Amino acid sequence: MAAKVITITSGKGGVGKTTATANIGAALAKGGHTVACIDADIGLRNLDVVMGLENRIVYDLVDAVEGRCRLKQAMIKDKHIPGLFLIPSAQTRDKNAVSPTDMIRLCDELRSEMDYILIDSPAGIERGFRNALAPADEVIVVTNPEVSAVRDADRIIGIIEAEEKGPAKLLINRLNPEMVRHKNMISADDVVDLLAIQLIGIIPEDKNVIISTNTGVPVATDGKSLAGEAYRNVSLRLQGNTVPFMDLSKGSGLFGLISNVFGTGE
Amino acid sequence: MGKKNIEIKGIRDGILVEISSGDWKKREKELLDHIKNNKQFFKGGRLALDVGSHKLKTDRLASLRNALSDQNITLWAVKSSSLVTERTAQNLGLSIRIQQSTAEQQGEFPSSTIEGEEAVFVQRTLRSGHKIKHVGHVIILGDVNPGAEIVAGGNIIVWGRLRGTVHAGAKGDEEAVVCALQLSPTQLRIADKISISPAEDRKVEPEIAQLKDGQVIARNWNSRSG
Numbered sequence A: 001m002a003a004k005v006i007t008i009t010s011g012k013g014g015v016g017k018t019t020a021t022a023n024i025g026a027a028l029a030k031g032g033h034t035v036a037c038i039d040a041d042i043g044l045r046n047l048d049v050v051m052g053l054e055n056r057i058v059y060d061l062v063d064a065v066e067g068r069c070r071l072k073q074a075m076i077k078d079k080h081i082p083g084l085f086l087i088p089s090a091q092t093r094d095k096n097a098v099s100p101t102d103m104i105r106l107c108d109e110l111r112s113e114m115d116y117i118l119i120d121s122p123a124g125i126e127r128g129f130r131n132a133l134a135p136a137d138e139v140i141v142v143t144n145p146e147v148s149a150v151r152d153a154d155r156i157i158g159i160i161e162a163e164e165k166g167p168a169k170l171l172i173n174r175l176n177p178e179m180v181r182h183k184n185m186i187s188a189d190d191v192v193d194l195l196a197i198q199l200i201g202i203i204p205e206d207k208n209v210i211i212s213t214n215t216g217v218p219v220a221t222d223g224k225s226l227a228g229e230a231y232r233n234v235s236l237r238l239q240g241n242t243v244p245f246m247d248l249s250k251g252s253g254l255f256g257l258i259s260n261v262f263g264t265g266e
Numbered sequence B: 001m002g003k004k005n006i007e008i009k010g011i012r013d014g015i016l017v018e019i020s021s022g023d024w025k026k027r028e029k030e031l032l033d034h035i036k037n038n039k040q041f042f043k044g045g046r047l048a049l050d051v052g053s054h055k056l057k058t059d060r061l062a063s064l065r066n067a068l069s070d071q072n073i074t075l076w077a078v079k080s081s082s083l084v085t086e087r088t089a090q091n092l093g094l095s096i097r098i099q100q101s102t103a104e105q106q107g108e109f110p111s112s113t114i115e116g117e118e119a120v121f122v123q124r125t126l127r128s129g130h131k132i133k134h135v136g137h138v139i140i141l142g143d144v145n146p147g148a149e150i151v152a153g154g155n156i157i158v159w160g161r162l163r164g165t166v167h168a169g170a171k172g173d174e175e176a177v178v179c180a181l182q183l184s185p186t187q188l189r190i191a192d193k194i195s196i197s198p199a200e201d202r203k204v205e206p207e208i209a210q211l212k213d214g215q216v217i218a219r220n221w222n223s224r225s226g
Helices: A017-030 A061-065 A100-111 A127-133 A147-162 A177-181 A188-195 A207-215 A226-238 B024-037 B058-070 B083-091 B102-108
Strands: A004-009 A035-039 A084-087 A116-120 A138-143 A169-175 A198-204 B006-011 B014-019 B046-050 B074-079 B119-122 B131-134 B137-141 B149-152 B156-162 B165-168 B178-183 B187-190 B193-195 B207-212 B215-220
Touching: A004 A017, A004 A127, A017 A035, A017 A084, A017 A116, A017 A138, A017 A169, A017 A226, A035 A100, A061 A100, A100 A116, A100 A127, A100 B058, A127 A147, A127 B058, A138 A147, A138 A188, A147 A188, A169 A188, A188 A198, A198 A226, A207 A226, B006 B024, B014 B024, B024 B058, B058 B074, B058 B083, B074 B083, B119 B131, B131 B137, B137 B149, B156 B165, B178 B187, B187 B207, B193 B215
Parallel strands: A004 A116, A004 A138, A035 A084, A035 A116, A138 A169, A169 A198, B014 B046, B046 B074, B119 B137, B131 B149, B137 B156, B149 B165, B156 B178, B165 B187
Antiparallel strands: B006 B014, B178 B207, B187 B193, B207 B215
């Protein structure tokens, strides 16, 4: 079984790449797949925190790349979900400790044993981002419905196209249906219209996400959370299923799960 | 061999490496070997390449850039007589012009071209960070997104939505025009005049912008003939 390598990136920082990686990883693993999440943000690691695995780190990505440990030793098993693994990044090094070639080699080593390899990219368009992009089979660009985030997403999508890793898929995070209704937030339609790439999911703003980030239990495992539901849908779409988009425009966005807003997505 | 396959020169913006014709893989290896043997000289440097007539697609240029990046060298520009290579370099966000002297600069952007003779045609969406600079006219089939920039000596025609920054008649041609299916640029310049789009939502219709009495005026395309 050869794994699919999916890089999650954004350009702008703070839009939710790490949360998305943890949740998509959790949802895929819940669906019975083996998933390795790699934190490529060397020097500013936090995927381990979001996944609640910080205190289990012995070896990290740079150790594995520089041969201080075997790759297996750097892989941390998730506490709750079987088949979910984390390769944490180093906190005390910087992006130059790893090269794009290292990342390709590392992923190739993992491919035979995993179904999915998710790479959490650092913000920016420099070395760290190139590292995360190099081994990718598929790329997900995360953005918020904000002008600055969308602008950076556009830039990143351009670079991904130039590197022939495209077309990237779009994940809109932290959409607030209430604010969109009052025209205080850009709508998902407008974002898709500008970026003109395939939409893979819309994650509504949900305070459960913040709670789950703090507790280290991905919201995707929470059956009642709307954001969790949205992340599970993303994971289904990644597996090639057609899942209608949640209708977030009705009511206060609670259970308006009526099909189809943006077409089938395929 | 009289002439070396790889020539290294110092220019204002760092180091310029000229690569002779022949097998690209060989030349690439020669360059990388040379760099490995002279690590101290190249370390942390900014490198421009003149690849002559080598036709390079994205995978080749990207792999070279990654290899250079592994050596802590930033590739920032690629000069070539091949259009394929120039386009690849632009796609990778690399500059395709290396400023060597003011004389050469003028040569690359002559002020005396005949109007309407030269044009580039680009069939894709220009995203944030993309820049097109051309001495003649520029025609885009696709959108020009915010953050993208077009500078043309002549006219700019966008068959799509224009939301980035454009400068027509950049060499001072006040007759230059900008037209787009939807004209809502971040900033629009014609010759030395600068204008910004009105804040209110514009109708989505083809428009043409030109200078009238020293002011940029945008008009509906249909009413133009009347």
